[in-house]
Amino acid sequence: MTTRTLRIAMNGITGRMGYRQHLLRSILPIRDAGGLDLPDGTRLAVEPVLVGRNEERIRRIAEQHDVKEWSTDLDAVLADPSIDVYFDSQVTSQRVAALTKAIDAGKHIYTEKPTAERLDEAIDLAKRGAASGLTIGVVHDKLYLPGLVKLRRLVDEGFFGRILSLRGEFGYWVFEGEIQSAQRPSWNYRAEDGGGITTDMFCHWNYVLEGIVGRVRTVSAQTATHIPTRWDERGEAYPATADDAAYGTFQLTTPDGDDVVAQINSSWAVRVHRDELVEFQVDGTHGSAVAGLFGCVAQQRAHTPRPVWNPDLPTTERFREQWLDVPDNAEVTNGFRVQWEEFLRDVAAGRPHRYDLLSAARGVQLAELGLASSAQGRRLDVPEIVL
Template identity: 65%
Template sequence: MTTREIGVVMNGVTGRMGYNQHLVRSILAIRAQGGVTLSDGSRVVPEPILVGRSEHKLRVIADRHGLTRWTTDLDTALSDPKAPIYFDAQATQVRGKAVLSAIAAGKHIYCEKPVADTFTGAMELARAARDAGVKNGVVMDKVYLPGLRKLRRLVDGGFFGRILSIRGEFGYWVFEGDWQPAQRPSWNYRVQDGGGITLDMFCHWNYVLEEIAGRVEAVYARAVTHIPRRWDEEGNPYDATADDASYAIFELTGGVIAQINSSWCVRVHRDELVEFQVDGTEGSAVAGLRECRIQHRGGTPKAVWNPDLPVTERFRDQWQPVPNNAEFDNGFKAEWEEFLRHCLDDAPFKYDFLAAARGVQLAELGLKSSNEGRRIVVPEVAL
């Protein structure tokens, strides 16, 4: 069995997601396990080439992990013929130019979402990748989480019968930054810097809903800025111009109705930071990041509304946990392995730039719905 190294240009690894999820828990973890096995039995080990704006930060990260290849010059990294893959985890607004440069250099492209901050920009990248003949993919990590994988297993097994509705709750309280530091970067709350929870999360909800029940055909949303003033990383106050909460109804193929609340201004009273309840004619399920619980039609208690008597049983105790039945790896790492096999072994990979563009389209139309106060039909997207 042969083993070979390939270079992976990684831009934006000094940021939280780029460093934690993609460099440490994905690429370095794949290296530690000896690489990825291809269909011919050979193994490929990714060699990261770190790219960023801060020489100091890159050097610190490289020294910490024993890496030798890093640069502040993207063109230099893209000129390496032994590095066929480019990864981008920069801020959304600066991603497009770098991705186009990587496409021009003939690299296969994998990047964080949103792939762009406008639908037009997302389609431009999708068409450029198609015309150049390079493989492309976008991080769609939620469907790789154990809870969502269990939910997908239920869908594939016909557990729900006909799916009727989906209810989603996502979010947590992000501190304003004055008396406690905020858990999210300040640019998230400035629309001029590409911030906003609608743009961020609707790109997720689009592929999650597609995975569970089908294409989003219409949207009605209300995006708001609940907290108009926050404090940045240096303790300076600033005006929060981006939406920090978004409440939406999505109409899916086949008449399924989905309702999802997304908020950075909500205190958590649920088992996980995100939960989806799927109700069908034959059964229901509630899935979070890791757990999934079900209630089948035959085991559904007969609830009776009587406000004059106290509740005698906890409703959550009436649900049955779905077993793991498999070992679930880190979702980001699992998707990285799929993309590497896609690039090097021509294995299938469905989360391409066109799929990402559908998410950006949904976010854009969600904001339009909020601004105009009306239901918006979501057109089908094609290259």
């Protein structure tokens, strides 16, 4: 069997997502499995090359996971003709410059999001990528997770009939850091460092809404900084200048031209009373479904109960028991790895990846408009981006 090897420069893998999801649970398992089988009978192997600014941490990770090559010199790595793919999981403020260099160096691109801090930068990056002829992919991990895969399958099968609405709840309590350590880095709560839940999550909600229901046409948002003071990694108090909650209402248009109302609450100052940290409920004329990242339950029109509001009597119906589990009907694999495999096959075939820098720009656009909507106190249209 003929084997082709793709050398992947992975920048930013000392961070939580870059290390856990992209290196540890995606590229290393693909490497250790011997690669991927391609339709033409060849084998596509991968060889990671680690890149980062902290020499000690990069060296330690490389030694721990038997990665032969690592570097703190991004320019030298991008100048290496043997490098095929550049992956970026750095902080957002570093991403535009690095992606621009990688595209100019002729490397295929796979990147986390947001791709930029500002919409104009994201659009310029998308134009550069579109003109390059390279295979460029943006991580849309949630669409590859079992719960949303099932939800999308229900949409494709016509289970919902005409979709009416989508409701989303995301978040958990992130400790302030004074007594118990915070679960997220302190820069997330400083606007001057690119923090804020709107910037972080609206780019996700844009591709989730597009991937499940349809394009976002309007946005109305209210943001808040519920916790004004937090403590950083050194135990020092600092003012939280970025929003830690965002409450959004969106008008969508389905591919069939139907209007759908979506509401998504995002908060790092909420305690969880649901089955998963994020859940989406889709209601339609013929049925409804509730999906998390892993589970999905549904209720058909014929099985919908007939509740009666009576404040004088306690409710005896067990509403959760009236829903049925949607089966996997397929092997469940880590969503990050599944998209990596799809992207790598696209690189091998020389074709575009379905989630590109334009889709990422729409996410940046929605975040900008969400912040503007909150500041202006009004609903805003979401214009189509044309490259």
